Amino acid sequence: MSKSDNVTNLVVIALGIFVVYHSYYSLRIGILISPGAGFLPFLCGLALVALGFVWRLQTILFKSPPQVENAGDPLAAVCEAEPARLPGSRVKLCLAFAATLAYACLFERIGFLAATLVFMLGWQVVVERQRWLKAIIITALCTAAMYTLFRYLLHVELPSNPLLS
């Protein structure tokens, strides 16, 4: 079991306790003949607490999974293969997450077209480190393709720029 398991199972237990408390006091679990709105969430909360403890127990009992049995088995080797993380990938991930969050914030505020242009250009220049010219071409083509697909082919209502409209 990894270090992250140590933290995650505590989070699961805490979440379970919160769900049990909220279901019991705020939602009300009702009686068996007429279960209330909190009945299923209450059971789910109890299950989370119990499963969190089982996971914790497993984390304590088995610190690292044994690899002995599968040695030399091509099937096990392929199934257990873990892709290597690229250098600088954590930064790339954070930038991608920030770009997606920014897109969500801008989507209704500045409209689909402007938000998509900003997002695509930002991604190509900041996340992918493309040259400006290539980034502009990719951005323009992708934005035009997405707009045509959603607006004209699928007839999706997309937010327009408040200043332009």
Next chain:
Amino acid sequence: MGIFDGIISGFFIALTPMNLLFALLGALIGTAVGVLPGLGPAATIALLLPITYSIASPVAAVIMMAGIYYGAMYGGSTTSILLNLPGEAASVVTCIDGYKMAQKGQAGPALGIAAIGSFIAGSVAVVGLTLFAPPIAEFALSFGPPEKFALALLGLLMAVTLSGESVTKGLIIMVLGLLFGTVGIDPISGKSRFDFGVTELQSGFDFVTLAVGVFGLGEIFYNLEQQGNVEIVTTRVGQVFPRMADWAKSRMAILRGTLIGFFIGIIPGGGAVISSLLSYAVEKKVSKHPEEFGHGAIEGVAGPEAANNAASSSSFIPLLTLGIPGNAAIAMIFACLLIKGVKPGPFLIVEHPDVFWGVIASMYIGNIMLIILNLPLVGIWVQLLRVPYGILAPVVILFTAIGSYSIANQAFDLYALIAFGVLGYVLRKLKIEAGPLPLAFILGPMIEGSMRQSLLMSGGSFSIFVTRPISSTIVALFAIFIVGQAVLAIRRTGRCSKAQKAA
């Protein structure tokens, strides 16, 4: 309507130009998804779910989604064999011997036998689906709330325990899925649950947002950390039709793979991944030359490829007859049916025979389309890997965002999408199978509703689940399954302890 009349009417529906076009679209997208590593069939169907709002006919929408699902199984073998890069999870096993064959200059026969095995298995499984589905649906018509509750719970638990490495983690994800399903106004008491004062949460989370976030966005975030530069294949594919000697070696493997895949596919949680793994293990066990496995044995390609295709077709049986999705991709098709106003389950064959028979008939046609697309056009599919991830990733993110937004035209869904994306990423990092999440989310309201109805019927007694013949049988199966899993877990624990002591 009898089976024969049904399938004939199904062919009339599936052969209309519009439905043929959607079957071809599904087969094309599915093959592309299978070829491209990173986006599995579940994620792709999730990404395309919002588009189904724009497709008028439910038959056409489901035909396309089904095509994506079984098309991905065909396409997945291509990159596994040529690049040692599984396009989707069920093709992982094909890498072992398929890539070795390609290294020995036998890429053509490997690709050929994978496509032909897939075609045979897919076609046989659809015949099985045609014959088995109607009687199961008829039997399920007698199910009341206790039976529905017991069946949904059994299906869910089987899906959880069979689909992932850790049962505990799978159960936690299942419970989380049930909890996400309870967010919003309770349909019986009218009380709002877990909205924390946010108005948008009163209508609950949308399935599309959850599925697209966890499988689409989460997958993109995860791949950004792992994605390397894929080397374009230089292996000569050559003659794709296998020689007689290859066929002689593979035919029994294809037959065994088909049977394994068909029966594993019916079990919730079974699906394509487990069946391909099991088929490989069986082929190695029955082979007179097990030492050849791992070094380019053609049976190691034929069996698993047949198994994963058979499983992808037979996994439609519990969906179309009982309304129980057995895996994440099938849960997406379940959602697609709901979006189109069609409720999957025993009444589907009576209320929407066009959907039931049309989709089944389209699978026969889809399999023929796929063998045509996959055998002669294999070189074109490999070129898809030239699309840089730096373009693919933001385009997929835009797809997920616009798709989620278009459901209710509210920015809140974009934030929910990102939250689910982060959840999907965290689950991948923690090596937790996310499949049970959409399954529990979609079955949650049915489980809760039937449980409350059952308790109301019995005057608050849980005995209703063991006093009715069908529900008591399901509960007995449930108990056997739990005991079996517990015994397996104890044995595994014992082996782990021994191994740790030895180390």
